[in-house]
Amino acid sequence: MVQILSRFFSSFIPLTTNCSFFFQIIRVTVCHEAISPSNRSQPSLSLSRQVYSPRRVAVHAHGSRTAEERAERVRGSDRSKRPSAMAASNGGDAPGRFDVIVVGAGIMGSCAAYAASSRGARALLLERFDLLHHRGSSHGESRTIRATYPQAHYPPMVRLSRRLWEEAQADAGYRVLTPTPHLDLGPRDDPELRAAIGNGGATVVAGGAEPSPWPWAGVFRVPDGWAVASSELGGVMKATKAVAMFQALAVKMGAVVRDRMEVVDIAKRGEESILVRTASGEEFHGAKCIVTVGAWTSKLVRSVVGMDLPVQPVHTLICYWKVKPGHESELTTEAGFPTFASYGDPYIYSTPSMEFPGLIKIAKHGGPPCDPDSRDWSTGAADLAEPVARWIDAVMPGHVDTAGGPVIRQSCMYSMTPDEDYVIDFLGGEFGKDVVVGAGFSGHGFKMGPAVGRILAEMAMDGESRSAVEAGVELEPLRIGRFVDNPKGNLSNPGDRGL
Ligand SMILES: Cc1cc2nc3c(=O)[nH]c(=O)nc-3n(C[C@H](O)[C@H](O)[C@H](O)COP(=O)(O)OP(=O)(O)OC[C@H]3O[C@@H](n4cnc5c(N)ncnc54)[C@H](O)[C@@H]3O)c2cc1C
Numbered sequence: 313m314v315q316i317l318s319r320f321f322s323s324f325i326p327l328t329t330n331c332s333f334f335f336q337i338i339r340v341t342v343c344h345e346a347i348s349p350s351n352r353s354q355p356s357l358s359l360s361r362q363v364y365s366p367r368r369v370a371v372h373a374h375g376s377r378t379a380e381e382r383a384e385r386v387r388g389s390d391r392s393k394r395p396s397a398m399a400a401s402n403g404g405d406a407p408g409r410f411d412v413i414v415v416g417a418g419i420m421g422s423c424a425a426y427a428a429s430s431r432g433a434r435a436l437l438l439e440r441f442d443l444l445h446h447r448g449s450s451h452g453e454s455r456t457i458r459a460t461y462p463q464a465h466y467p468p469m470v471r472l473s474r475r476l477w478e479e480a481q482a483d484a485g486y487r488v489l490t491p492t493p494h495l496d497l498g499p500r501d502d503p504e505l506r507a508a509i510g511n512g513g514a515t516v517v518a519g520g521a522e523p524s525p526w527p528w529a530g531v532f533r534v535p536d537g538w539a540v541a542s543s544e545l546g547g548v549m550k551a552t553k554a555v556a557m558f559q560a561l562a563v564k565m566g567a568v569v570r571d572r573m574e575v576v577d578i579a580k581r582g583e584e585s586i587l588v589r590t591a592s593g594e595e596f597h598g599a600k601c602i603v604t605v606g607a608w609t610s611k612l613v614r615s616v617v618g619m620d621l622p623v624q625p626v627h628t629l630i631c632y633w634k635v636k637p638g639h640e641s642e643l644t645t646e647a648g649f650p651t652f653a654s655y656g657d658p659y660i661y662s663t664p665s666m667e668f669p670g671l672i673k674i675a676k677h678g679g680p681p682c683d684p685d686s687r688d689w690s691t692g693a694a695d696l697a698e699p700v701a702r703w704i705d706a707v708m709p710g711h712v713d714t715a716g717g718p719v720i721r722q723s724c725m726y727s728m729t730p731d732e733d734y735v736i737d738f739l740g741g742e743f744g745k746d747v748v749v750g751a752g753f754s755g756h757g758f759k760m761g762p763a764v765g766r767i768l769a770e771m772a773m774d775g776e777s778r779s780a781v782e783a784g785v786e787l788e789p790l791r792i793g794r795f796v797d798n799p800k801g802n803l804s805n806p807g808d809r810g811l
Pocket of ligand 1: 415416417418419420421438439440441447448449450451454455456457573574575576604605606607608612628629630661724725726750751752753754755756757758759760
């Protein structure tokens with residue numbers, strides 16, 4: 313792998329399904345000649361959901377704009393005062409031509425398409441399966457946000473993302489993020505816990521030198537030698553609803569969204585064009601391309617540039633457990649119960665009781681490697697649920713019932729890098745800065761979706777991310793080049809791991 317990367321870098325130029333929800337909140341327009349931009353200036357027809365056909369319909373904004381209108385919008389945009397060099401570029405409104413083509417419509421691709429189209433780019437978002445499917449990493453009921461990270465490079469990104477979540481919700485007119493406090497707990501000497509507390513500005517409320525009263529002391533039986541720290545920047549995002557929101561916002565900004573479109577090739581065509589080809593034989597041209605294909609990243613990148621990017625798909629399980637009778641309302645978001653993370657082995661994370669009344673999500677981080685194209689949906693049940701039951705029995709015995717095992721289990725995939733740091737970089741090689749990859753979000757990317765989407769879009773459109781610089785987000789640790797000399801990337805010791 314290192315050899316392949318080294319070779320590659322020698323040519324491096326500096327380098328539930330809730331579909332109904334989605335289609336209720338956007339208005340789709342008929343476009344029998346799918347993605348024909350000339351149709352954009354024609355009056356659009358509202359479609360009822362009953363007649364929606366994903367193969368024949370391109371979803372785009374009601375009242376979509378001409379290139380001139382889009383350029384004008386960029387000039388007048390209050391989100392980004394900077395004129396986009398791409399707004400009216402790329403052959404104008406030629407059919408099948410776009411400023412930015414985003415491949416993969418999970419949270420990252422959907423946010424990137426929104427960010428690019430908000431800047432006035434003519435954006436296309438291509439998704440292999442049905443929109444909001446359950447076969448990747450971004451589906452389901454909930455994800456957590458927290459600023460307590462062992463790695464110092466993430467809290468600035470969390471803060472940027474938190475602001476962008478608010479802006480997107482304001483644009484959409486509804487909420488997907490419910491703020492909560494956040495708790496971190498674990499063995500007092502655990503270096504990752506200590507670093508997370510320091511980096512996230514958390515306050516130690518138990519097990520430290522100066523313990524203070526904390527509201528949930530009666531819920532947790534904190535083991536001897538453990539510490540508990542509380543921080544304010546926590547919260548729960550409704551996952552599928554959030555992805556749908558960003559897709560709807562992208563469409564509102566003029567993006568075209570196509571599902572059931574598997575991208576099989578990305579190739580350079582001349583100086584200023586990237587050709588994106590799908591399994592069904594359709595071809596799209598983009599000035600730039602953003603690849604956000606989650607657990608399929610290694611496969612697609614290998615087939616496009618022959619590079620082995622170390623992004624390992626992992627099967628994991630979300631478990632919901634029954635709250636013991638009498639405590640149901642105590643562990644809810646309404647009661648102010650926190651999200652939490654428990655350090656050590658196993659690493660446990662939780663969201664308050666919210667989506668299924670009377671149940672609380674408590675799950676183990678990680679799981680066995682898997683092939684995203686041939687998954688054994690039943691694997692890991694024992695390995696992933698039993699350690700959680702043991703943890704609950706030790707730390708929350710009075711409040712959560714483990715006797716019957718988890719009441720609900722949902723499969724999901726992580727895309728793990730060896731150091732659990734993201735990959736955000738230009739693909740390089742013959743693509744130079746024309747193709748940007750966002751991948752390897754290692755089970756902790758959802759909260760960053762709006763920030764990552766903005767950064768990827770700016771990298772594609774401007775060759776750099778001004779938002780990252782302004783927010784103090786360091787992208788250097790997320791570069792592909794970190795694997796060239798060290799297959800473990802940012803890990804200096806074999807025992808290290810990020811979270
Ligand atoms: C159980 C679980 C719990 C998690 N909890 C948290 C949490 O609490 N907080 C947090 O911040 N993060 C969390 N995460 C991580 C977070 O959900 C992921 O990091 C994030 O969803 C990754 O998004 P993505 O867009 O990269 O990948 P995906 O959502 O998988 O999107 C990739 C998309 O690309 C599509 N695609 C693939 N190949 C192609 C192709 N060739 N052509 C076109 N489309 C293609 C796929 O179909 C898919 O829709 C959790 C993840 C899981 C699984």
